[in-house]
Amino acid sequence: VVMSLCSAGDHVLVSRSVFGSTISLFEKYFKRFGIEVDYVALADLSGWDAAIKANTKLLFVESPSNPLAELVDIAELAKIAHAKGAMLVVDNCFCTPALQQPLKMGADIVVHSATKFIDGQGRCMGGVVAGRSEQMKEVVGFLRTAGPTLSPFNAWIFLKGLETLNLRMKAHCANAQQLAEWLEQQNGIEKVHYAGLKSHPQHELALRQQKGFGAVVSFEVKGGKEGAWRFIDATRLISITANLGDSKTTITHPSTTSHGRLAPQEREAAGIRDSLIRVAVGLEDVADLQADLARGLAAL
Template identity: 65%
Template sequence: MENYDEHLAEDPLFGAALDTLAIRAGQSRSHEGEHSEALFLTSSYVFASAQEAADRFAGNQPGNVYSRYTNPTVRMFEERIAALEGAESAVGTSSGMAAILSTCIALLQSGDHILCSRSVFGTTTVLFTKYLQKFGVTTTFVNPTNYTEWEAGFTANTKLVFVETPSNPLCDVIDIQRLADLTHARGALLAVDNCFCTPALQKPLELGADLIIHSATKYIDGQGRCLGGVVAGAKKYVDEVLGFIRSAGPSLSPFNAWIFLKGLETLRLRMEAHSRNALALAQWLNGHPKVEKVFYAGLPSHVGHELAVKQQSAFGGVLSFRVKGGRDEAWKVIDATRIMSLTANLGDTKTTIVHPATTTHGRLSPEQKADAGITENLIRVAVGLEDIGDLKADLARGLGIY
């Protein structure tokens, strides 16, 4: 109790629960004493003297310099994410893809190798295979749940292992602790895209991951308003990412950071509600005669169900399913909806529906799609917070009522 009291005197949020951290962590007030987080819309900051300016630019004195890499609103968001993820540090970026790119550029060099799950967002695959390869960084893709493939995929120059869990769009669940042990035994770093779960449902750092990456555009915002990303982990790694952002400029906008701060205040409540709706919809689809297969870790039939129960507190809001037939049948279901939004974004209060093979994973080759399980009859639904009866009825327009 003495140690707890000492920490509490230094930090009133020491030991605080996630809901409290989501509302209070990182907040600092200006001399005006504002209750809500302040939005600092300024590109630069004024110094009291030439010496102070020199010290700030050199990093010898704390304080703001230029909003490309120091902004009080962005800093509040970064500190709040770090607190929620249990990370030493975090840095915001202009988008989720900017977070992935910044991590790779900051921590890798020509000749290095990435070992990546085959089941990731299509643009992540394109980034690794088309663009990073130009600069001598190679990538091997493996079956996300085949640990023999993971072990065989490591090379002497593997420096980064990258996974999504649950994955987009097939909801593959990867054993983070097991993969972390494999990764660290070979001297590499494990980065986990925690977009589908957020820290409200899953804590990858506690399971052995080195870095967490988010598209804050998704559930962290929660209402589809703006773009952003974040990287969280040990300060020595995050500082390298910040150094790249300072030089290259894929920075998080202060306004977007302010929006994300507001989104985080309801994160757990939203994630639990998304999960309830998604489970109910997955169960309904699982019994529908026009549905070939449902991909959602909340279903006991899902191959990753027991693992998801172990490392997640709920199953998230995203599911995918294959209709019986091909593209025509999938498009018929999508086009028949009247409530769901036909858009590639996810994590919104509004339910979204999309055909991955021609949108989110449309730039993959036929071989890459086949390897990743992206078939023409696959539909992804990011289940929102509407009434579940209305969502079932919306899909029934194309699937048929039973």
């Protein structure tokens, strides 16, 4: 999207809480091609408004963010972008179209990692770009020239995944909600990040713009990095991997995996603490998942 719509001298605003590899892409590659990049706190609408410059082409956000489940009011941010001639791009990977449809809220382009929930079983790698025809014409032209094309078989698997997406996301959300509520009551947990909790500062916003709260529950444990590692290593049913969106539940330590390439000060700015654990909740029986997380708590 950025390479097809931006040129040297253009300015892009990115939310600070985007995926670690997305930050690396902007910092190590897009800047090399003369694209200016600045970062804004995701929920700070006045900050977005103030940061837009005459040459700002795109605003790029994840909502909900990975892994802290931070949100932005997509409709309001779209108004801010459009008032100053910029486009809004939303990474909707965590919600999928089953739970949130940013194009209907005013976003210009939506991107997904189809590898995650759209596939749903960890079989294929791919992505999705969706938007209005005038922007998509440029994106499709770039894709055809650059050549990142799915095989027909992988495309078919993604299409089959879409057939069960709505049903799967309901089950993911139900399991995640139950585990988040349970984790919030445990002594070894310092904080739970999940928009389905009433304690989440943006719970009301999530109710307005999402049909569900998603499958990803992140939480901070007592004991810092060592405590987080002991917790993760004690699990038996849950798979230790940085992947998410699978039918099986996965667990990871963001500061050394998904955000491990960032400098310590960059992780701190993004809110990624060493005590943070991310669980991408799958479709197993929730009692089995709770029992496995209890093993982690016992290891703290």
